[in-house]
Amino acid sequence: MSTRTINETVRETALGLQATKTLASAATADMFTVTGEVWVTLMYGIVTGVGDGGATTIAINEKADSIAIAAATTVTSDAVGEVYVVVGDGTLILNGTANVPHLKTAYGLATITLDGWLMDGQDGLTIELTETGTDATHAVKWVINYIPLEDDASIVAA
Numbered sequence: 001m002s003t004r005t006i007n008e009t010v011r012e013t014a015l016g017l018q019a020t021k022t023l024a025s026a027a028t029a030d031m032f033t034v035t036g037e038v039w040v041t042l043m044y045g046i047v048t049g050v051g052d053g054g055a056t057t058i059a060i061n062e063k064a065d066s067i068a069i070a071a072a073t074t075v076t077s078d079a080v081g082e083v084y085v086v087v088g089d090g091t092l093i094l095n096g097t098a099n100v101p102h103l104k105t106a107y108g109l110a111t112i113t114l115d116g117w118l119m120d121g122q123d124g125l126t127i128e129l130t131e132t133g134t135d136a137t138h139a140v141k142w143v144i145n146y147i148p149l150e151d152d153a154s155i156v157a158a
Contacts, residue, residue, distance in 0.1 A: 015041045016147035021157040022048060025058050025075065026136040029129050032144055034121030036153030041116045042145040043069075043086035045094070049139030051077050056133030058094075058140075060086060062119075063126035070094050072130075075138060084140065088115030118149075126158055 011018065016039070023029050043060075056076050060069040068090030075084075084094040119125060127144075146155050 015145035030158035051138035
């Protein structure tokens with residue numbers, strides 16, 4: 001029987017369960033698969049690989065119907081450790097309009113509210129990353145926290 005750490009217990013109590021996936025901004029890619037009804041409490045990314053300097057944007061969508069989760073955001077030459085936050089409004093860029101990524105923190109987001117959102121994954125909905133610029137060196141570790149609203153609901157890395 002495994003022993004849970006205090007950090008796991010507090011995180012899951014406050015934010016729900018968690019899934020992660022690291023992706024390069026080189027091509028459109030599946031991020032997460034959602035099954036059943038879930039409440040997404042937080043979604044963010046931390047840059048793990050600096051871009052090649054070419055103009056690059058990324059956006060996050062629900063794949064089947066191209067429903068925006070985060071609008072296209074310029075990420076050209078963002079540094080390792082910069083933080084992107086999905087604000088819960090698909091019309092806004094990562095970190096919200098007029099906010100820019102910051103190194104190692106998501107401070108300065110006072111002009112927006114971080115809102116959770118409901119997703120009905122039914123038999124499997126895909127959250128995808130789309131890009132322009134094909135930057136194979138810009139990589140982001142994406143984290144999504146959620147509360148399952150049905151017994152079999154989940155989010156897993158795609």
